[in-house]
Amino acid sequence: MSFPAPDYRHLARLSDDTGLFEHARHAVVRRHHGYCTDDVARGLVVASREQRPSRRLTRLAECYLAFLTHAQDGSGAFRNRLTFDRRWRDEPGVGDWWGRAMWGLGTAAARNHSPWIREEARLAFALGAVRRSPHPRAMVFAGLGAAEILRTAPDDDVAAALLKDAAGAIGAPSEDPSWPWPQPSLTYANAALAEVVIAAGDLSGDRQQLDTGLHMLTWLCAVQTENDRLRVVPATGRRPGTPPDRYDQQPIEVAALADACAVAALATGEPSWQKGVRRAAAWFQGRNDAGVPMWDPATGGGYDGLTEHGPNLNQGAESTLALISTMQHAGRLS
Template identity: 70%
Template sequence: MTAPSLAEPGRTVVPAPGFAHLTRLTDDTGLFEHARHAIARRRHGYCTDDVARGLVVTSREPDPPASVLRLAECYLTFLTHAQDDSGAFHNRLAHDRRWTDEPGLGDWWGRALWGLGTAAARSPAGWIREEARVAFTLGACRRSPAPRAMAFAGLGAAEVLRADPDNAAAAALLADAATAIGTPGHSPDWPWPEQHLAYANAALAEVVIAAGQLGDDGPLLASGLKMLAWLRDVQLADGRLSVIASGGWRRHEPRPRYDQQPIEVAALADACATAAAVTGDPAWHTGVRQAIGWFLGDNDFGTAMWDPTTGGAYDGLTPHGPNLNQGAESTLALISTLQHARWLA
């Protein structure tokens, strides 16, 4: 079955975000983390990280069909079950419905708040918005020592603040997230707050941009835009997107080319979309188009990074071509990136 498409005037027709493979990976408990090709691998169970991202993309749909609304409700139920009374979250649930870890404040806590904040701000279903708001408020009182966990939480806080500018808990969390990330260095060849680019790098810049804009802090906004502009430029090769490899890139060391992960592409698309919305500068649209292009074949290998038959995205771009497994993280990254094609069209 051919996927529906969204046409961009004068540009390549891109597929509309589809939820068929996400539905394939979801049961009545949550979202399976891994797949072999397009088939879910149940023995690996579920993780809060991916369920939270599932809540982000389902909540972003402006007019979701009942099937997507059911996915959102399933993911929200999972997250509220994962949360303890202090606002921390479990991350890993086995297929036998037993948690295999203790509640904590790692990346999964941050992503849970990102999903909950997005649902609280954007879901068209009132019962989802209300329950997500309660769980977000509980989690927003905590702070993680990990900058990326704080960055993901900050993305959720920014969503809440856009819908409710007087939300003090969200404002405090977003400000603390920007502080945890830090400010870019003064060297023009490395204007980044860390000496190592790891994963989901653009999310850090996006949070600084959001904190600057929503906190009416011009210098902070300028810092975030500076970070993002540099990150966008260093991830280009002959005009195409070539994202930081999964092993990261340390300053003053050779940059590895592979494996490239869809999460990096989605993070860059989100950040560039935020920069475009905040500044009104259409030049940021180019970064979003390049991210979409990466999935459609405009990448270092010149090959599509998704399967139109299943709607799933491939798990990574390796030196030998795509990793053909279609897990949750990669498919969510594809959906997230394609959602931006609507306002580009």
């Protein structure tokens, strides 16, 4: 199966000179929902991964970076929600949005094509890296940003300390062979947990930690694959001993799995991990439980979820960014 190149048309449609709108009704922006740091950070990740960005994509990256630096306070924490009239609805904190902001900043600092973006992102990342979150997933997302920094600056002690703490925040995998997962349930962005353990082991030279992360990802891929197609954990999650629901499957789960498999392939040099990336890209193309495409070729937008009645036709930021991220990885397959 061939996969389309990443399509940024809908991402541009969702963006203005302030940031990235969170929601859309079908392909039309719902401005009254405003912006959130979570999605702007995801936007900075995908924009910074492009090695030959267009002028429009560079402008989007600049916009997203300006949003994040505006959201950040002097302690390194971030606000999350901004209304359409540019009023913050919350106080700075270190929830998931802090972690995703750190992921976006770390990716921009390490990979963005423009040196001025890399420099500003590095300063904001360093400020945020002094903080820690009590929430494991927030730490995981921040750890992914730290890993990006370390791949280009292996002597960065601040990033190394953050990545180490991020992997430690997950906890040890269960000794139950039927549930070798460090948490009592699968919830959201699950593969990111395995990815940060893999990255921590690979970048520190800790083979045991690397193997732990690879084992976690192997199990997660197995429980989310049936008949060589993905059936990812739905929005309701999954617990041991209970039959999994088939719906509502979320694009963020598919993208997280593609991210983790791409990092596993990078860490091990084993092409077999590319199967996970192919399955993720194929899920968007229609190789899923409903047999329907999960994106709109007319707009370039990703659909918000796979329900028992077919795709949720709304094309919000999270799902569109999940589509773009997955196709970025698919485009690099050998």
